[in-house]
Amino acid sequence: MTWLKIKDAFTADPGVELTIKGWVRTKRDSKADGGLSFIAVNDGTCFDPIQVVARHDLPNYEEIAKLNTGCSVEVDGVLVESQGKGQSVEIQATAVRVIGWVQDPDTYPASNKRHSFEYLREVAHLRTRTNTFGAVARVRHTLSQSIHRFLDDQDFYWVHTPIITGSDCEGAGEMFRVSTLDFMNIPKTDDGQVDFSQDFFGKESHLTVSGQLNVETYCSSLSRVYTFGPTFRAENSNTSRHLAEFWMVEPEIAFADLEDDVELASGMLRACASDLLETRMDDLEFFNLRIEKGIIDRLKMIVESPVKTITYTEAIKIIEGCNEKFEYQVKWGSDMQSEHERYLCEKHFKQPVAVINYPKDIKAFYMRLNDEGTDGAPGRTVAAVDILVPGVGELVGGSQREERLDVLDARITEMGLDIDDYWWYRDLRKYGTVPHAGFGLGFERLVQFCTGMQNIRDVIPFPRAPRQAEF
């Protein structure tokens, strides 16, 4: 008797004897032929549960009749073509062993009924037993594998940048403090400040908001590198597309410009969509039917024409010239509002859009300063890119980096930052500087984009957000 994963049982030859192990999704009983039970069993290896037919002549049939949603079982049996509709094959059970009962079926949180996503967030330890969260988990895994494979195929090295950082110059938002100081007895310096020299690292330290600055150092010797790991933002954000802890993919390429950067992001999206369509159709069909109609067509569109590139200056003209009513006006020099970004990718282009060359005053210090008059812009721009996608908004933020030390220093000073904090980052420009570019892709936003899931808290196993750190 071979133990098969349920996904493999579905494709095994009828007549084969097998064992499967999993959790009961539903059970239906019939009095026909002296009594039999139809038990749908799922082990997470594929979307569909397999139907087990248990007859009354099994020695423990009385016990089997008491099974309900959530119980764990081991089933021996023979794979046969199904007599009923709704499935091609099923298992005629020769033995059903109950491994774990559901102790209180009346209050079992993942019972066989529709639940709201808000409720399931409160029982995140059990929500992967539902169709939706099982499918999200598999898609998330596949996307993660796709990214690693795509980058490995293109000779990128995965660099494990630190989670804890002593650098306070990452500049991408509020940071969580990391400390072993005793809250009840905080050491102070003579002038009344917290004495961080007595803290674990001998200086202030935080959870990283981005691995970019670290990964740029590896880029300046290994040429093509990326980080893919958790990042943290202590912003009090309460939206369906922000988390306090999220995973970010940050590639960095040497001897490259902004165009190469957009090309890389576009290729990565294409690889992700293509792999999903090839390997996770069962889950995609569920998302297409129950979560967002048209999600499969969207992924096919990504494979064919991933990203359309326009300049910020063009984007502003499109928004100013359209008939749409917006709550906020746009004007060159200010950041686009969510509603404008949504209009561009959801209504005007109806596909992912890379907006490049933003005004320098609304972007970070490390982004490369463009020449005066680039794309006929009325002011100075930097070689930055935001990739906007339907349903999610900003999926990718990136730029060509400023490789000229004098220009970089001027930008640091202009933005009121302390140049001494950037000593090691500036060394990269002093010693063999090269043009390079990179981007950050919000991994959960990618999962949202590929599944149609509305809330980012439902595409990460255990979401961390303001007032949410259970589990």
Added chain:
RNA sequence: UCCUCCGUAGCUCAAUUGGUAGAGCGAGCGGCUGUUAACCGCUAGGUCACUGGUUCGAGUCCAGUCGGAGGAGCCA
């Protein structure tokens, strides 16, 4: 953090002008059926988020607190 809406049974929601709580699903028991969002009958299940106020009387009105959702800002 700001704006809007919402907290009633295990879950999803009702409850008229303020008059002491109801359905569906789920669960238990029974019936029927190669069933599959199964169907039919019966049963159990409630500190109406919390605290205070108005009132003869509050799930309902008022204030505050806590929690949740949607949108905005910050961004990925």
